[in-house]
Amino acid sequence: MTETLKQGSATAASRIYETLRQDLLNGRYRAGERLSITLLRETYEVGLSPLREALNRLAAYGLLRQENQRGFRVLELTREELADITEMRRQLEGMALELAIRHGDEEWESQLLAANHRLARAGEHTPVVEWEGLHSRFHSALVEPCGSAWLLRFISQLHDQFDRYRRVAPRAQELRHQLDSQHQELVDLALARNARQARALIEEHITLSSEVAKCSCR
Amino acid sequence: MTETLKQGSATAASRIYETLRQDLLNGRYRAGERLSITLLRETYEVGLSPLREALNRLAAYGLLRQENQRGFRVLELTREELADITEMRRQLEGMALELAIRHGDEEWESQLLAANHRLARAGEHTPVVEWEGLHSRFHSALVEPCGSAWLLRFISQLHDQFDRYRRVAPRAQELRHQLDSQHQELVDLALARNARQARALIEEHITLSSEVAKCSCR
DNA sequence: TTTCTGGAAATAATCGATTATTTGACTCAG
């Protein structure tokens, strides 16, 4: 009776999908590496069918490349693709932020302040994985009320792509601090409903993050 | 020996994925309908594993909705989502067309002229499925050299979404003709490298298509 | 009548075994 506390009850395929996604974002597997299905089976102690279903989803999502009869590979990390992802993030998140500032209500303002506070409180001794979660949620909260489900979907997808680069890059303290202070400025501009400047700042923020991430390319 | 004439040799999962994708775009299944796996198996005469893999891909791509333990459903057709898709197409294809006009070379001009010619030649008695192919290829050709793989990916995805609405809508001859003539104008503006006007026209073109598609919503 | 409850039928998810394809080492002719 206490078994299905988890809402909905996730399938094995969904669980392994989420685990694999996180592991891919965290750079557990080398760029370009071929993922051996047999090996993955043993590593995650999961059956063949749910594993293959998860891999198929990840490939459709763009975190893996599927070659017929030759299994699945981790995507490469290239300067060209990082530039593409960065520019797309600039455009789409800039657009979304402007819309969010136009449509966001008081509830949004509260959520945004809360997300920023939690992120700012997380200091040196916070586990990286936890910080990453707070960071993701902050950026989600920022654009959340833009009014377009597809825009949010694309932004999340690009965030995942971007994180593959960012998370394996060495942590540059100097830039790290600058990026952190930009989070605060973004909140201020958002609450002031200054769409123009907010858009300019988030574009700068993304470009700066991209500089940090660049060294992870081959 | 003459077996594998097909390039690369597609897997069963890839084949059924493509077939199902087309059938979904063509409205073979009702909006919101629950897809019975057992029934699909019989319909397409395919094994369970490749079928499930294809369904997982389609769900990740956004053409199906997956509910844990409750299988797969066709997405609904709603005015709100059509509006969202339309606005996203306007923004992204507008952006891509400007970039394509800036970067496209002579080869692009040729391809574009060819695609437009083939589309224009297709008349009343051309099979619908063939016309749809030419139409897709025309719009692809238009934005192809924009320089961003992710932008092209999102545009294709939105095209598929949009087609679910457009293809099940009744064929309005009046608007149909107007849309056709816009294809020619788009080519003219592209070849003249008139980015501003071309962008304006493609946005108008998308809005007009959306008007045609609106009556397919519940 | 309406609302539970139990359980059978339907169906989604998973497993174990089998088949098909690729990979890589080895052979041998040139």
Place this chain on the structure above:
DNA sequence: CTGAGTCAAATAATCGATTATTTCCAGAAA
């Protein structure tokens, strides 16, 4: 040596059967 051809091992893809979950309906209780 070199390169084409061959075969065995590795592994990806698929199948058939089993397990787990949901759905639906009959019957009991309120």
